[in-house]
């Protein structure tokens with residue numbers, strides 16, 4: 167029993183949890199902000215090529231994580247334009263850093279937020295926004311005072327789902343951010359490594375931790391609906 | 392207070408679907424003008440162009456002689472009542488009415504004064520702290536009106552505001568809106584598909600079909616001198632009867648029925664084929680010298696009046712006669728038409744020629 171408690175409060179057990187939470191929270195906030203704005207934009211505007219852009223945004227949801235990882239490495243790698251710009255700005259490449267893990271989480275979590283938010287914005291009566299427009303509200307005020315409150319249910323469930331997805335991200339993160347304990351070693355990666363090295367106690371503890379967290383979040387979405 | 396000028400206003404959706412075409416209208420300050428026409432004829436589209444919610448494809452819109460095409464909705468100083476009310480569901484009645492004033496940076500005391508005044512006029516005082524979901528249809532309708540009148544805007548736009556109320560409430564709200572207008576004197580465009588509503592409320596009405604103006608006039612002008620078959624058939628309830636017939640030197644032939652008519656009451660210089668319009672109330676029973684006899688097919692008692700369905704020269708019609716005369720289906724009746732109230736339309740252009 168003592169050894170179990172020791173394990174639970176050990177740095178080795180807690181570190182991947184903190185890493186995962188930090189990454190998921192930062193990625194979650196970014197996804198919620200961009201996802202909400204993008205969803206509202208695409209829910210209201212019609213233009214050429216819209217379907218293609220939306221499909222590209224949704225693609226990470228169905229692609230194998232290794233493909234997402236592959237593209238992240240290609241886009242942000244040493245030889246790419248973006249990779250060189252980042253190296254020049256921060257004096258080091260982004261690959262195998264904590265920020266790489268955040269980017270991987272953003273890419274896979276975005277579609278969930280986007281889809282949920284967009285259905286929320288599409289479901290509302292657009293004349294309510296028009297009423298505010300006639301009432302003298304600017305487009306930003308309409309967004310904050312009308313659209314967001316009216317889509318709030320969809321926005322909250324989208325937020326929880328995308329946070330949970332960010333927390334569970336594995337494949338793309340491993341490829342793009344690596345497995346650096348205390349920096350990029352997230353819960354799912356730690357579990358993989360633990361099983362690989364036969365450390366079943368730690369694997370169990372981590373599995374219980376992530377199952378509990380994910381269960382509570384999905385439950386919250388259910389209750390909201 | 393404002394006057395409006397709509398010049399050649401045109402709306403084209405998706406490059407080739409014409410919703411409104413060459414709409415020309417001057418609306419005077421303080422006027423209560425009604426747009427009426429069947430569903431899908433472009434009424435809401437025009438209103439939305441005036442409100443700035445829909446781009447104007449061609450043409451120009453002036454409010455108080457200022458061109459408004461490129462002025463955004465929020466800067467047009469217009470108040471609008473939407474067909475489904477479009478209340479802010481997450482705000483209380485008070486907040487719904489206060490929202491537009493807040494957006495226009497009124498002081499708190501001014502907002503309070505105006506909302507309370509409007510609530511008093513509309514009988515909404517007891518409901519100020521309720522959300523729209525906790526109101527009846529009639530109360531929501533009043534909130535929508537309240538949200539418009541607190542603004543003290545230059546122009547009111549109302550898009551079928553009564554269409555979702557039951558018949559009794561609709562009649563009551565009709566007269567409330569009219570008395571509201573005579574009190575506030577705000578220039579108003581009121582849209583409806585209901586010709587009764589249009590006739591009872593309008594000082595001037597604009598009859599629309601397929602995105603085009605058919606006729607502009609007072610309710611009486613439009614009723615008595617419709618410019619074409621569409622207006623004649625759309626305005627008036629029950630609808631006008633139309634017969635296709637041909638002109639002779641001294642009368643009309645409708646099917647195998649000949650009706651002699653004095654020369655002065657017939658159109659001159661017209662082609663032979665013609666459409667004749669007769670309102671149901673312009674037919675009457677006459678035993679002495681009837682114009683024709685007809686067998687009654689159906690009888691519908693409406694109270695003081697009875698509607699009868701029958702045929703003239705094999706063409707069906709409806710006539711309105713007093714209920715004091717007992718009539719049975721199958722019975723043959725001697726009928727006449729008030730000749731000076733008959734209308735004649737060209738069978739090709741469908742325009743009225745006499």
Ligand SMILES: Nc1ncnc2c1ncn2[C@@H]1O[C@H](COP(=O)(O)OP(=O)(O)O)[C@@H](O)[C@H]1O
Pocket residue numbers: 404405408409410428429430431432433434435436437
């Ligand atoms: N956003 C839109 N896109 C394409 N067609 C539209 C749009 N809005 C309205 N229409 C078309 O324009 C015509 C007029 O519509 P509308 O102004 O709503 O008619 P009304 O209010 O008289 O019932 C209809 O044929 C309708 O289908």
Ligand SMILES: [Mg+2]
Pocket residue numbers: 431434435436550551
């Ligand atoms: Mg309409």
